[in-house]
Amino acid sequence: MSLTDQIQNYVETLVEEKIFEKLGANADEDTMIDIACVALNQLPARYIRYAVDLVFYMQPEERKKLFDDVEKSVTEAIAYVEKHKRSS
Numbered sequence: 501m502s503l504t505d506q507i508q509n510y511v512e513t514l515v516e517e518k519i520f521e522k523l524g525a526n527a528d529e530d531t532m533i534d535i536a537c538v539a540l541n542q543l544p545a546r547y548i549r550y551a552v553d554l555v556f557y558m559q560p561e562e563r564k565k566l567f568d569d570v571e572k573s574v575t576e577a578i579a580y581v582e583k584h585k586r587s588s
């Protein structure tokens with residue numbers, strides 16, 4: 501088992517949740533993946549082993565900033581992907 505099997509980027513989870521919140525589960529999967537890539541490239545990674553680790557160690561202001569940054573990045577990514585849609 502590799503070390504990377506034991507850790508995760510918590511920001512990926514937040515971005516995925518925010519995309520589903522904004523677009524719903526029925527949105528096109530390719531579009532959602534493109535949005536996630538654009539948003540994640542604008543955000544710093546927050547690697548954790550367990551989600552409780554991040555919640556325990558982050559200050560409330562830091563957590564709020566992270567959630568606000570995710571909201572902004574996903575909103576901007578949706579606009580960017582919509583503007584630059586791939587041709588079918």
